[in-house]
Amino acid sequence: MEGNLLVRVEGVSKRFSGVPALQNVHFDLYAGEVHALLGENGAGKSTLMKIISGAYTRDSGDLYIKGEPVGDLTPLSAQRLGIGIIHQELNLCPHLSVAENIYLNREIASFGITDRKKQNSAAKKYLDTLKLDVDPDTLVRELPVSKQQMVEICKTLSMNAQVIIMDEPTSALTDKEIDDLFNVIKMLKSEGRGIIYISHRLEELSRIVDRVTILRDGRYIKTLDFAKTTLEEIISYMVGRNLSEKFPRIAVSRGEKALEVKNLSSPRGVGVKDVSFELYRGEIVALAGLMGAGRSETARAVSGADRMSAGEIFLEGRKITIKNVRSAIKEGLYCIPEDRKKDGLCIKMTLAENITLPSLEIISRFGVIRRGKEVEKATKMKDALKIKTPGIGQCAANLSGGNQQKVVVGKWLMRNAKVVIFDEPTRGIDVASKIEIYNIINELKKQGIGVMFVSSELPEVLGMSDRILVMCNGRITANLETKNTNQEEILKYATQYA
Ligand SMILES: Nc1ncnc2c1ncn2[C@@H]1O[C@H](COP(=O)(O)OP(=O)(O)OP(=O)(O)O)[C@@H](O)[C@H]1O
Ligand SMILES: [Mg+2]
Structure with a gap:
């Protein structure tokens, strides 16, 4: 041998x-x-x-x-x-x-x-x-x-x-x-x-x-x-221990309407066509479908990363105009992107700088960053997400792949959000850390935030959501209560060209 x-x-x-x-x-x-x-x-x-x-x-x-x-x-x-x-x-x-x-x-x-x-x-x-x-x-x-x-x-x-x-x-x-x-x-x-x-x-x-x-x-x-x-x-x-529950689901009673999207179309990718949905406070909605179904494109258009060619967006009942990511963030609508290297992370900056980047006004006074605040906030987030690194001064490029993903998630959690959309939040993340990300999602849910996530993993979709929107070929083909559906039904709608 x-x-x-x-x-x-x-x-x-x-x-x-x-x-x-x-x-x-x-x-x-x-x-x-x-x-x-x-x-x-x-x-x-x-x-x-x-x-x-x-x-x-x-x-x-x-x-x-x-x-x-x-x-x-x-x-x-x-x-x-x-x-x-x-x-x-x-x-x-x-x-x-x-x-x-x-x-x-x-x-x-x-x-x-x-x-x-x-x-x-x-x-x-x-x-x-x-x-x-x-x-x-x-x-x-x-x-x-x-x-x-x-x-x-x-x-x-x-x-x-x-x-x-x-x-x-x-x-x-x-x-x-x-x-x-x-x-x-x-x-x-x-x-x-x-x-x-x-x-x-x-x-x-x-x-x-x-x-x-x-x-x-x-x-x-x-x-x-x-x-x-x-x-x-x-x-x-x-x-190094037995894991309790893979999907830590919590019950939160559904609140008012947080987000309403009406007849959204966007030209990017497969082309999102005439997409309408609602998202309530304290609710987790999964956007399921096959790769290329238009899930990320929907998330991107709603959160200002891509141009919408038609449609209306209402946040807490008020019609808003989203011109770009910055205006979406101002309204309290965040999307945590899929491609962390391209969209989510400044690879040459430190962990602390990355985490506090979208929240500069929170840690600044008169336009000057207060380093003490930056350290405090970043350390809190590092501990909450169990980001594994010797210190928050570490350059993002040196973090392991999964820990980079946690930084991308962490930087948006510092803000006070009304709606948070995650695009493949656990891609490349190990089993135990996945549970940590789910706990963060639950935390948002508990705070009455409307949460939406795009995921290609059906166990995750079924394990964490309250409701599932299935997309196929740029359109929504089903709106399912999670507790009343299963893998087969989702796949059926995911492959059914509407
Ligand atoms: N060039 C580097 N400089 C400093 N620290 C580094 C460097 N490369 C890796 N590390 C550290 O070494 C440890 C192991 O990282 P490594 O990338 O090997 O993990 P991994 O098992 O591949 O994780 P993942 O599943 O997240 O990809 C981590 O703590 C990481 O921060
Ligand atoms: Mg690795």
């Missing part, structure tokens, strides 16, 4: 400015297996993968690739050793084409000049493998996040890597794309490659995973055969 060992990590440790991110961690990967690396946000998963793929160097411990001990790697030397990684936060160049991204720094050239035609047809081969219907000449910035994710995967495939690391590859994919990806993973496995798979969507593991290794707080906890364990056992190792 030893001969088939592609990667072995022995007692690896890593600190960032003195704070340990990994302590004495073990991990191994055999040819032909899918090995999941699991743990809560900030557990050290991405850090370990960056060490194996040469982006970070370890402080101590041993690393063996195909049985050979290796010293410090660089991304290039790791790539030469057959290690490919698909990063959690996408790493593509938005202004370059799909093919240019796939072959970046490895351009296919004839006589020293990039041969676009050859390169495009080479790229096309990998796009076809993933059943990705995209022209290799398309600029990456024109693609939705899910397609960008698939391009990243093509890029790694094209490097012919023997070890393929996927750091949350499915967090932005549609169900259909996930099926295609899993088929590719099975194919790679049958070719004798090893796949390291990181995901917070534990339900999907059973479809592809052979073994799991669990990290907690930067420490190695256990490696298990997937077939011989249960999700409950895995979760208890991840969080």
Whole structure:
């Protein structure tokens, strides 16, 4: 068996400015297996993968690739050793084409000049493998996040890597794309490659995973055969305790009408057409549907991120005009966006600055930011959301993916809102932190705020909402009481073209 060992990590440790991110961690990967690396946000998963793929160097411990001990790697030397990684936060160049991204720094050239035609047809081969219907000449910035994710995967495939690391590859994919990806993973496995798979969507593991290794707080906890364990056992190792309830539902009596949207249309994406709905104080409404149904577009148009081409919005019975995000915020209507890197987070600013950014007038006096107030407010939010980081002065770029998401949520919670709309609030968030986000949503509900959330995860939709609006093809196809419906009914309306 030893001969088939592609990667072995022995007692690896890593600190960032003195704070340990990994302590004495073990991990191994055999040819032909899918090995999941699991743990809560900030557990050290991405850090370990960056060490194996040469982006970070370890402080101590041993690393063996195909049985050979290796010293410090660089991304290039790791790539030469057959290690490919698909990063959690996408790493593509938005202004370059799909093919240019796939072959970046490895351009296919004839006589020293990039041969676009050859390169495009080479790229096309990998796009076809993933059943990705995209022209290799398309600029990456024109693609939705899910397609960008698939391009990243093509890029790694094209490097012919023997070890393929996927750091949350499915967090932005549609169900259909996930099926295609899993088929590719099975194919790679049958070719004798090893796949390291990181995901917070534990339900999907059973479809592809052979073994799991669990990290907690930067420490190695256990490696298990997937077939011989249960999700409950895995979760208890991840969080170090038994979780009580996955969906902490609370009962709040419904108040007055908080929001009313009448005949809203917006040209973006699939095109939102003639959408009308109501949202009451103390109520949680889920906006369900398949990827591309127009859910995010609806949220964006209502909250001023996109232009509405028709329609009216009433807040607490009063007609309001929303010109842009700023005017929506002034009225007390917030949307917490889906794409945290692009819309939600200033990656170069600190945690404290990010959290207080929308609330500058609250922490300022005569136009000057009172640092004491900033620290106080940000610390409170960091503790409330259990954001894992050594301090609020930490740069947002250095937070783990899930903790970045909590910052995006946190910055809006400081405001006094009438209506809050969340777009995929728990994407990339671990099981225990999901419950923390649900508790925040409940807290808003208790305060009599109207809450709406867009989610692609039906258990979450059914577990947390009072009412469900289903969208399909830009229109609302159903308005369902959560307690009287089920998964099948929602799916029926989600695929029914109105
Ligand atoms: N470049 C960096 N500088 C400082 N701290 C860092 C850096 N990279 C990671 N960390 C810290 O190391 C710890 C582990 O982070 P890591 O990104 O490995 O977590 P993760 O398990 O991938 O979490 P998630 O599920 O949220 O993606 C975190 O506390 C994080 O803040
Ligand atoms: Mg990570």
